[in-house]
Amino acid sequence: MPATELVEHAVEVTGLVKRYGDRAVVDGLDLVARPGAVTAVLGPNGAGKTTTIECCEGLRKPDGGAVRVLGLDPHEDAAALRPRVGVMLQDGGLPTGIPAAQMLEHVARMYADPRSLDELTERLGLASFGRTTVRRLSGGQRQRLALAAAVVGRPQVAFLDEPSAGMDPQSRHAVWDLVRELRDEGVAVVLTTHLMDEAEDLADHVVVVDGGRVIAQGSVRDLVSSSDDRTLRLDAPAGLDVAAITAALARPGIAPLDVAEVSPGAYTVVGAVEPSTVASLTAWLAERGALATRLTVGRRTLEDVFLDLTGRTLR
Known part of the structure; x- marks a missing residue:
């Protein structure tokens, strides 16, 4: 019986701690990943x-807590897990x-029952650079090759x-x-990504990590x-007075809207946005001779949530 049928969670991390010197990079983190998700x-x-994912892959040894992949310790049971786990490292590792x-x-x-190389080559467009040495591949080509290498062995768990x-x-x-x-x-x-649309499109479960802990999931x-x-x-024109816009959109008894210039000339207004908000904003712009070249209203995105949770300060 496959190991994924024997354990409720294919990956289970409990109270993980990993220190570099006196600094805890991971500080009591909990995470689970289910089969088929x-x-x-x-x-x-x-x-x-x-660092958390590297502990799950057996590349780093935790300083505290427990990590189990398919019910096994990825560091102590590395030989048993190697044929059953696919790993795609951030730098390719090729x-x-x-x-x-x-x-x-x-x-x-290296695997008893690998995927068809012809199928992977066609699916990921590898034929066009198959004869090129890895060092001469573009970044995107290396990523496709690294993904193929991670999944060719039909893993039960794939860290991407x-x-x-x-x-x-x-x-x-x-x-x-x-x-x-x-x-x-x-x-x-289990994938890590900075692309919010990728996570929003693919993920069954999202775990947001900051300061070495899970802050939302x-x-x-x-x-x-x-x-x-x-x-x-x-x-709209760059450099508009965000504080003045916030004041112009304020309504008695309702929490202030969060107005920000997220990049030069690109603004967001987050909160209880109503038709009157749009009217007030366009009126404010018209009074100053400013023209909005694009204006859309939609639900909050995963990127909005991520920025709310982790802030806009550069790390």
């Missing part, structure tokens, strides 16, 4: 998510001196670190289709539907 681990740079196709063939020979980073839209969607297929085959997929719907807030997005 995509678990997205999100967090700003330095939040502890990559040998650089051999052609891409040869590298994938070598990895496939930034699986579509640096890819063009066509490649990104091919990767997403493969991730969905893995989930439908019963694989527990749930389905995408649960996280984005936690309030009745909406987000108004606006393109």
Whole structure:
């Protein structure tokens, strides 16, 4: 009987602690990932998510807490887990001196029942650079090759670190289709990503990490539907007075709207956005001779939730 049928959670992390010197990079973190589901681990740079995943992969030994993958300790039972776990590292972790196709063939020979190399080559568009040495591949090409190497052995658990980073839209969607297929085959997929649309599109469960701890988790719907807030997005001249806009949109007895210039000329208004909000904003702009070139109102996105939880300060 496959191990994924013997354990409720394919990955289970309890009270994980990992220190570098006197600093706890991971500080009492709990996380679970189910078979047949995509678990997205999100967090700003330095939040502890990559260290957490490396402990799950057996690449780092925890200083406290417990980590179990398919019911086994990834550090002590590495040999038993290796044929059953696929790993795609953030930097690829690939040998650089051999052609891409040869590298994938070598990895496939390590498994008893590998996926069809022809199928993977076609699905991920590897044929166009199969004879090129890994060191000469573009970033997106390396990512596709690393993903193929991670899944060629038909893993029960796949750890994918930034699986579509640096890819063009066509490649990104091919990767997403493969991730969905893995989930439908019963694989527990754990991915880390900075692309909120990737997490929103793929994840069955989202875990937000900051300061070495889980600060929020749930389905995408649960996280984005936690309030009745909406987000108004606006393109207008850069450098508008955000404090003045906030004051112009204020209504007695209602919490202030959160107005921000997220990039030069791109503004968001988050909160209880109503038709009167749009009218007041466009009137404020008209009085100053400013023109809105794009204005949309929609539900809060996962990116909105992420920024609310982790802040807008650069790390």
